[in-house]
Amino acid sequence: MWSWKWVGVTIMATAVAAMTLGCSQQPSGTAVIEDKTYTVTPASVKVKAGIVTGEVTEMKVTERVEKGSGRLVSPAKLTGMLKLKNSSKDQTVRLVAGKLQYIDSQGQPIKLEDARTEPIVKFATYGAERLDPGQDATQSVDVDFPAEALKAKKLKEIRLELAYIPSPYTEETVNFTVVIGGQ
Numbered sequence: 001m002w003s004w005k006w007v008g009v010t011i012m013a014t015a016v017a018a019m020t021l022g023c024s025q026q027p028s029g030t031a032v033i034e035d036k037t038y039t040v041t042p043a044s045v046k047v048k049a050g051i052v053t054g055e056v057t058e059m060k061v062t063e064r065v066e067k068g069s070g071r072l073v074s075p076a077k078l079t080g081m082l083k084l085k086n087s088s089k090d091q092t093v094r095l096v097a098g099k100l101q102y103i104d105s106q107g108q109p110i111k112l113e114d115a116r117t118e119p120i121v122k123f124a125t126y127g128a129e130r131l132d133p134g135q136d137a138t139q140s141v142d143v144d145f146p147a148e149a150l151k152a153k154k155l156k157e158i159r160l161e162l163a164y165i166p167s168p169y170t171e172e173t174v175n176f177t178v179v180i181g182g183q
Contacts, residue, residue: 032067038150040078047084049162052093054084054136056160061145075116076145078158082121083138086131088166093131095123096163100141102149103157110146110155119143133169 040059047054058081064074078100086093098121102110112118121141123129131137149155 031069033064033073034067035062036065037062038076040080043080047160047162049160049164051086051088051091051166052084052095052131052162052164053087054082056141057081057083059141061150075113076147076150078119078141078143078145080141081138082141082160083136084131084162085136086133088133088169090133090169091166092133092169094165094167095129095131095137096165097122098163099161100143101159101161102146102155103159104149104154105156107156110149112144112146116144116146119145 038061040061043059044055044057045059047056059078060080061076061078063072063076065071066073082098084095100119100121102119104110121139121143123137123139129137
């Protein structure tokens with residue numbers, strides 16, 4: 001059996017819900033966010049740092065903006081792939097980190113805006129940071145990019161400072177005599 005008490009509570013809850021939903025302001029429309037991509041020329045470059053050689057490929061700069069207003073939603077990022085190879089015949093390399101610097105036409109570093117993360121490539125994946133002679137590894141690059149460098153003719157070059165630890169690599173052969181039971 002219905003109790004008038006429960007009917008009253010149900011009506012009251014429905015009224016409160018209708019007032020809450022009816023009085024709240026709904027956005028007039030959802031903003032459309034789009035990626036604005038800047039090409040990096042060349043998109044691929046060879047690199048060499050001591051006994052480590054390689055290539056940076058698929059470079060591009062992307063920022064997210066609100067369509068129509070042009071309001072910046074997400075600041076610019078440089079993305080790409082970094083493939084490194086140990087070209088030594090007798091040293092193992094432990095990759096520590098790579099730091100990117102953006103250099104202007106005057107040869108000076110372009111600073112990132114406040115609250116942006118220093119553009120560091122970390123080789124923290126277990127096993128990927130060690131390269132034996134002739135071995136290579138691929139690492140994705142996804143780092144902050146300074147807005148100032150997007151201005152025409154402002155950016156001259158990107159510098160990769162690669163930190164690695166070389167250590168002697170030795171292969172030795174050891175022979176030992178064995179006998180199989182009963183022979």
